[in-house]
Amino acid sequence: MKMLINVPETVVADALRGMAAAHPDLTVDVENRVIVRRDAPVAGQVALVSGGGSGHEPLHGGFVGPGMLSAACPGEVFTSPVPDQMARAAAAVDSGAGVLFVVKNYTGDVLNFDMAAELAEDEGIQVAKVLVNDDVAVTDSLYTAGRRGTGATLFVEKIAGAAAAEGQPLERVESIARRVNENARSFGVALSAVTTPAKGSPTFDLPAGELELGIGIHGEPGRERRAMMTSGEIADFAVHAVLEDMSPRNPVLVLVNGMGATPLLELYGFNAEVQRVLAERGVTVARTLVGNYVTSLDMAGASVTLCQVDEELLRLWEAPVRTPALRWGM
């Protein structure tokens, strides 16, 4: 497998050095792996800290900036960051108004953020946490670790970030974040497996003529494998899977997200099919975002996330944002 890297051991550090060079609005601590918006802490504003394994770029470092995250902590590839990183990030961005940790529901992320919250609270920082768990491919039961956090993370970080930018207090920012998560559902499809730099070969075997339905963002296999389908058939399957789990009465935000190796030509075509299915099902679309936002290294495929929004959530979604990967209105 050919990769544009030096050696697997320095992949994350090398990427952070490159990010620092490209984005002077960010302070990138390469050694401790913390990405902070340069003007933090912002007086009177709740700070948002997120993090997770690397390999999902632009998540999360690409979402650091005014209107969204205050700081992000990238872990090793597909491995959650450690508590020290998160606590350091919290200390760097807390203005005294408190910190909201945005945590994707993966065992490692949850455990490390829990430990980080204790460390930060020991330092006198007020911490709240929101758990993102939007993936309908996983049954939330006693027999799994619960639904994974995937595409909805972007909606939570953007909308809660806007609430924080308005100067809303921590408990309010937290409850808005929770509301976004409760109203969001995702479903993902892989056309190829993922190759991590450390392993150098695909993490699972997916024959050329097949696709994997219900994948997560770490190259973990999904819930079902089928013969390759057309874009329209995949849209039918994915949107129906999401709508089986939610019955939106309000308009929805739509995220058609690429997993890393699917070109925009295909993603836009897929979005056309997603919009068709939504129209057939009578679901009103408020806004649509198409692109590679919550990726899985070199995996080909896409995920669909729907988030039902009321007037307040839509207003916060529309609010100005200035980050490396999401930018409008300022």
Added chain:
Amino acid sequence: MLDADFFRRWMTAAAASVDREAERLTALDSAIGDADHGSNLQRGFAAVLATLDKEAPDTPGAVLTLAGRRLISTVGGASGPLYGTLLRRTGKALGEAAEVSEEQLAQALRAGVEGVRALGGAAPGDKTMIDALVPAVDALGDGFAAARSAAEGGAVATTPLRARKGRASYLGERSIGHQDPGATSSALLIAGLAEAAEGSGE
């Protein structure tokens, strides 16, 4: 009696076997997880050895507490907090004594395993590190070699199980037929304990 040196040898042996078996752990993890268990633990235990060299803690409890803290701050994923908690809790349970008996170690390790169970919420049979650690602790009364066999047996016995915790749980039925990487690395940790004991002629 077991002194700080014994516990340092334990950590050294564990680091060596994680190093040796890293590829196998990662291969097991790629079947039902995300293919990084070996490299993550390798990084963590290398950091543990470096820290033990530098800070040279002089009691059994201090060796394990320091090792656990270091794992938490370097490994990441679920393994960091879980292994870190195992060693930290065990170390705390050993207190400040300069030497501890095998019986005291067995009791402390039981407290450590309880800490892991409380943190991760896993029970025996969930296809996790608990499936190697619980039988190991139960067998520790019969000596370190017995604990090693029990841990290895427990790890192998995870193969037919369906995962209920961690990332492997997302695979449901498809996790069946693969040995759990966490139980496998736990067996390596316990094997390191037996090696440390053999090294001292016990």
